[in-house]
Amino acid sequence: MVKPSRPTVFIAIGLVALLAAVVVLAPRWARLLRRPLPGGEGGEAPAAAADEPAGAVERQISVKLFFQAGDRRGLAIEERPVEFARDLSRQVRLVVEQLIAGPRSGLLPTLAADTRVLEVFVSPRGVAYVDLSKEASVISPGGSEAEMMTVYSVVNTLTANFPAVRRVQLLLDDRPSPTLAGHVDLSRPLPSDMTLLAGSTPEPAPPPVQP
């Protein structure tokens, strides 16, 4: 019987050691690989999420968008198909862009049409940070009600459509802002307020003017 040569012995020992290392370390690698990266798949937050692969057949999801009711006080819902995105942050961005694009049925817009979505991140704790350009702070005609409608059209839309979003914090021009235009506190994430949904009865006519 031929005795194994020294190099063969070393190779064998090396292989055994490698095998042992794989067995011992595999759980750690697996953990490293599984560790969630902020901002979603593959990307590292807050880098913008990669665009969806080109050429794929466009899938759509149906989304409830909250706009201001025209004839009643409060918010009303318009359903609309929105392009599907696998990445949650990107999906949220697409939905906010639909809010900015405005209503198609007789509802009133809540965000200035030239507002841009600068970034969106969803934290693992369920806070969606939505960074809007400063045009979002132009609330026409001003007033707390108009501002409430703007803030909660975003907050209610995102919390109603995405179970992973529990609260929403709006940022202006990539920084925290105390309010959009002087009323609603934006210093921390807001939960939805469904009491702002408009009732089914139209606004009664104002009383006669008698100064």
Next chain:
Amino acid sequence: MVLLVDQSRRELSPVLRGGAELVRVDALAQATGFRTRVSKPGALALSFGSREVTLYERKSLVSIGGDLRLLSSPVLVEGGQWLVPLDSVPRLLTPLLGRRAEWRPASRLLLVGNVPAPRVTVATYAAGDAVRVVLESSEPVPFRVRQEDRRVTVAIPRDVLDVAHQPERLTGGIVESVQFLGGRENVFAITVGPRFRQLKSAEEAGPPARLILELQAEPMAADRPPVAAPAPAAAAAPGGLRTVVIDPGHGGGEVGAQGPGGTLEKDVTLAIARKLRSALSNGLGLQAFLTRDGDKDMALDDRAAFANNYKADLFVSIHANASRSAGAHGSEVYFLSYQAADEESRRVAAAEGAYVPEAAAAPADASVAMILWDMAQAEHLEESSSLASRLQEELAVVTGSEGRGVKQAPFRVLVGAAMPAVLVEVAFISNSGEEKLLGSDAWQNKVVSALVRGVARYQQERAGGAAPVAASGSR
């Protein structure tokens, strides 16, 4: 500003960019021993042992242990140097180093780890023929009192002292001012006036350690007891109401809403607030103050702080509403929504804010101060709710908006108010009919009378009496 890491002291020079103070990351790294590397273009990873924090160029969001946190302003890179907002440094260093980090803006100290920095506060009480100046320190410190010609100085010879004191001016001729002069000996100077005659001092070992200085005018009559506590102000009216702070919404460049006929919200709110001030003092004998008595800008947090400083018993912010829906009309009275003050919300804020101290800790770190500020209104929500109800019931009679109840919203101006606080939306300036009413002197008077009746009913309720029902019928 000074960075203190345990016992070692280091000067840092922040730079000002866009209203935010920023400090260099490499200086923080040298002082505290964390490492930095550019993990990819535009991202800087800070690591300390197994902990890691990643900064992103021109972003306010940072990644900490797989989660996101918000800084007060974006991270900048200038000439290869990474800069982070000074007030947010504790948000980075606490989770990165696993040690307590704190920014104390009043004394401009950034503390990391176990730094013994006694916190010194100064309070001044004037009562009759004496003024008391009380210096209080969280830890025992030496107080050295010296009486000079026109002033009394107190030196506290300690390396690190956290002093929270705004210069104060007093009337009455005994003490003219109390100032912190600083220097290596941390000197406080009390400038005395012409009526000053003698100084008495006493020390309490504490904790907290106290130095009590009593500066007396002409010797007092023998039978008069020495000044004990700050004298209470005028006897409280029924219901414990003395002082109301009225906040005319908006002002200055911030005009608020604008009506279709050009009426500006800031003008209407000021006119109504001024009338309300005189009606409350003439009608109910209350002291009433305006947060702004003129057309000027005022930050939202300063308005609630103004009410807190005046130790107001009520805070009433006056606004005119506006809606994209032209038909919207009527008055509404708001108090802060529970969601903005509830436990869950606080928990989220705390979790997102990295470091939450035990209850006893001083509110020194900006994020901690924010949490306490946020809780100011929480304990007054019930009273705020009943004040809002009384005001709305009375207003509804004038504005014809019965049935439109009291509402809740997370309005920033109410968040920091440490007393019952409401925001009154008198009417819709965006509605052309109500815009005319808002500008009318007679109608403003009706609104003011309604608000005064609401305050009076709230006052009676607090005094334990049954509140009379809302005035009914047309007025």
